[in-house]
Amino acid sequence: MRRFFFSLFWLGLVGLPAAGQSLRDTVHIREVQVLGRRRVEEAGLTVTRPDSLAMVSGMTTDLSQLISQYTPVFIKSYGRGSAATANFRGTAASHTQVVWNGMNLNSPMRGSADLSLLPVFFVDEAFLLHGGSSLTEGSGALGGSIHLGNKPDWAARKTVAAVAERGSFNSGKYLGRWQLGGSRFKSVSRIYYEDSDNRFSFYNVGVIPYRRDTLENAGYYKAGVLQEFYFRFSEEKIAALRGWYQQSHRNLPQLMSYEGSDREEYQDDDHFRAQFELKNYGGPVQYQFFSGANFTRLHYFRQSPDLKFVNDDSNSRENSFSNRLKLQRKFSSKIMATASLDVNYHQVEVANRVRETGYDASRLESGLLLNVQVKVADRLAMFVLSRAESYDSRLIPFIPAVGAEWQLLPAFPLFLKTNLSRNYHKPSLNDLYWLPGGNPDLLPEDGISTDWALTHESQTPGAWKQELSFFISKINNWIIWQPASNGAYYWEAANVKEVLSRGLEYQFNGKAAWQKWVFHFSGNYAYTRTTNQHAVSSVDQSRGRQLIYIPKHSGNLHLTAAFQRWSLQYDLGYTGRRYTQSSNEWTHFESVLNPFWLSTASLQKQWEFPALTVSAKVMADNLLGADYQRILWRPMPGRNYLFTLGFSWKK
Numbered sequence: 001m002r003r004f005f006f007s008l009f010w011l012g013l014v015g016l017p018a019a020g021q022s023l024r025d026t027v028h029i030r031e032v033q034v035l036g037r038r039r040v041e042e043a044g045l046t047v048t049r050p051d052s053l054a055m056v057s058g059m060t061t062d063l064s065q066l067i068s069q070y071t072p073v074f075i076k077s078y079g080r081g082s083a084a085t086a087n088f089r090g091t092a093a094s095h096t097q098v099v100w101n102g103m104n105l106n107s108p109m110r111g112s113a114d115l116s117l118l119p120v121f122f123v124d125e126a127f128l129l130h131g132g133s134s135l136t137e138g139s140g141a142l143g144g145s146i147h148l149g150n151k152p153d154w155a156a157r158k159t160v161a162a163v164a165e166r167g168s169f170n171s172g173k174y175l176g177r178w179q180l181g182g183s184r185f186k187s188v189s190r191i192y193y194e195d196s197d198n199r200f201s202f203y204n205v206g207v208i209p210y211r212r213d214t215l216e217n218a219g220y221y222k223a224g225v226l227q228e229f230y231f232r233f234s235e236e237k238i239a240a241l242r243g244w245y246q247q248s249h250r251n252l253p254q255l256m257s258y259e260g261s262d263r264e265e266y267q268d269d270d271h272f273r274a275q276f277e278l279k280n281y282g283g284p285v286q287y288q289f290f291s292g293a294n295f296t297r298l299h300y301f302r303q304s305p306d307l308k309f310v311n312d313d314s315n316s317r318e319n320s321f322s323n324r325l326k327l328q329r330k331f332s333s334k335i336m337a338t339a340s341l342d343v344n345y346h347q348v349e350v351a352n353r354v355r356e357t358g359y360d361a362s363r364l365e366s367g368l369l370l371n372v373q374v375k376v377a378d379r380l381a382m383f384v385l386s387r388a389e390s391y392d393s394r395l396i397p398f399i400p401a402v403g404a405e406w407q408l409l410p411a412f413p414l415f416l417k418t419n420l421s422r423n424y425h426k427p428s429l430n431d432l433y434w435l436p437g438g439n440p441d442l443l444p445e446d447g448i449s450t451d452w453a454l455t456h457e458s459q460t461p462g463a464w465k466q467e468l469s470f471f472i473s474k475i476n477n478w479i480i481w482q483p484a485s486n487g488a489y490y491w492e493a494a495n496v497k498e499v500l501s502r503g504l505e506y507q508f509n510g511k512a513a514w515q516k517w518v519f520h521f522s523g524n525y526a527y528t529r530t531t532n533q534h535a536v537s538s539v540d541q542s543r544g545r546q547l548i549y550i551p552k553h554s555g556n557l558h559l560t561a562a563f564q565r566w567s568l569q570y571d572l573g574y575t576g577r578r579y580t581q582s583s584n585e586w587t588h589f590e591s592v593l594n595p596f597w598l599s600t601a602s603l604q605k606q607w608e609f610p611a612l613t614v615s616a617k618v619m620a621d622n623l624l625g626a627d628y629q630r631i632l633w634r635p636m637p638g639r640n641y642l643f644t645l646g647f648s649w650k651k
Contacts, residue, residue, distance in 0.1 A: 044403025
């Protein structure tokens with residue numbers, strides 16, 4: 001598989017420019033213009049942007065599915081409708097920051113964000129910053145960060161769109177969006193509802209003897225509404241007010257290996273997010289200010305129906321308030337500086353009525369950034385930044401990063417990008433205060449990382465873009481939960497690991513035309529080697545072993561052929577072997593998760609009318625019926641089908 005992706009890289013690097021030489025008007029581009037078309041703010045950064053085709057294809061999915069298919073980031077999912085988190089470059093879920101219009105959505109209690117609760121339909125644009133590149137937008141993302149944005153369509157006065165989707169396991173999704181207003185004011189409203197019985201058969205290898213089984217108690221529903229108001233005072237000055245309410249109810253099925261009596265287990269999530277944003281794009285100093293609030297309520301319940309014995313009945317409340325002021329000054333055509341100030345406050349209250357445990361804690365955070373971008377020469381640009389952060393009366397005064405981007409040849413669009421950074425991640429409030437097992441003396445995780453990337457772009461009609469990145473990072477004071485040192489029944493948090501992560505990522509996308517056919521192709525591949533360097537080999541078999549649930553190899557390939565109003569798409573994804581024991585050994589009850597391939601095929605037809613577009617799509621997921629698990633003893637469905645009908649009207 002690695003040879004396949006490397007072959008694609010060098011084929012695109014050498015072959016496509018030659019194929020485009022007959023188009024004389026696109027070949028003779030002055031070197032200054034080539035560099036000028038690239039965003040100076042992103043010089044030296046590793047950035048992934050799912051293209052418009054990916055956003056449209058994934059419109060009815062959640063964010064975890066979009067990222068899993070169209071980026072090299074590994075998604076750890078507990079099953080359909082269940083929690084899903086992102087693991088950049090072999091790091092933990094808490095090392096990924098999820099940001100919505102500048103406001104961090106990570107739970108201050110758990111430290112991570114559940115991507116399965118973020119519908120792609122509520123997002124207009126998305127991009128990912130890998131490794132140290134994330135420092136330009138915030139700290140704490142030792143692996144990387146995911147950025148989601150909303151914006152109105154100022155070119156249209158009124159738009160209405162609706163989508164209905166039905167599928168296997170009695171699943172349904174219903175989405176709606178409408179925009180009103182003129183050139184000075186826009187109102188954008190979105191709603192969505194999703195539910196599923198989620199009852200499917202699977203081959204159960206968690207019991208002896210193996211047998212066909214049916215997943216029970218796995219149904220769920222999710223619903224949400226997003227309201228946006230935009231005020232344009234001038235071409236350069238825009239204010240936005242956004243409100244996002246969402247709720248979900250998810251039954252939690254038993255493990256494949258569980259053979260005890262039935263039990264009732266579920267989780268309810270309620271989220272309300274509000275944000276005010278003011279942007280000014282004109283004048284010598286551009287600025288952005290936002291102030292937002294994020295309120296989360298979570299209820300977890302588990303009992304044995306036969307005995308009517310309640311095991312857990314836990315409620316948690318999270319209240320977060322975020323504020324940022326960002327200033328940008330362009331001193332000349334070659335020098336730009338950015339400064340920002342962040343002040344955030346979090347309050348968490350956790351109470352388990354049955355176990356009589358919990359905590360009530362708060363945290364005040366602040367951060368200061370100074371970032372200078374310089375165009376050193378026509379083909380060379382670089383940045384230097386430094387952050388200072390404080391939290392819980394602890395000061396981290398110097399978090400630096402430096403990066404550069406160089407166009408290697410004057411007449412050929414091949415760029416070398418590199419950056420070197422230090423980053424840190426503070427413990428979550430659960431890490432510090434959970435009872436029993438929290439550790440108030442935990443140190444923040446401290447990481448050093450570097451990236452080297454080759455990027456090639458062809459601007460010919462056979463457009464092609466690809467990037468090959470090499471990365472390495474070392475994280476000290478890695479936080480893990482392990483059995484209590486005093487021999488007690490519970491686990492406790494500790495700084496015990498030094499982790500080394502290294503590997504490569506490759507991404508490509510292209511477009512070609514032949515007669516009346518248009519072909520799109522894209523893909524990605526990631527090789528990730530993440531090991532524990534701290535353990536003593538004579539007593540701890542995890543030394544030098546791959547961290548659990550992180551595959552060394554993963555990748556995706558997407559092919560689309562469009563003819564007039566028809567389009568056929570085929571997606572192929574690969575996830576390599578994952579270990580569930582730190583020693584990387586195999587036993588029946590701590591199994592190795594085998595590699596698997598997932599393939600999806602879809603056929604779509606569009607009908608165009610004046611101001612109205614109607615589309616219909618049929619899709620077969622897991623086309624080859626692969627039998628696989630993403631998390632140990634959590635079954636995934638076999639072949640299943642979806643039918644989608646949508647329309648959009650624009651005036």
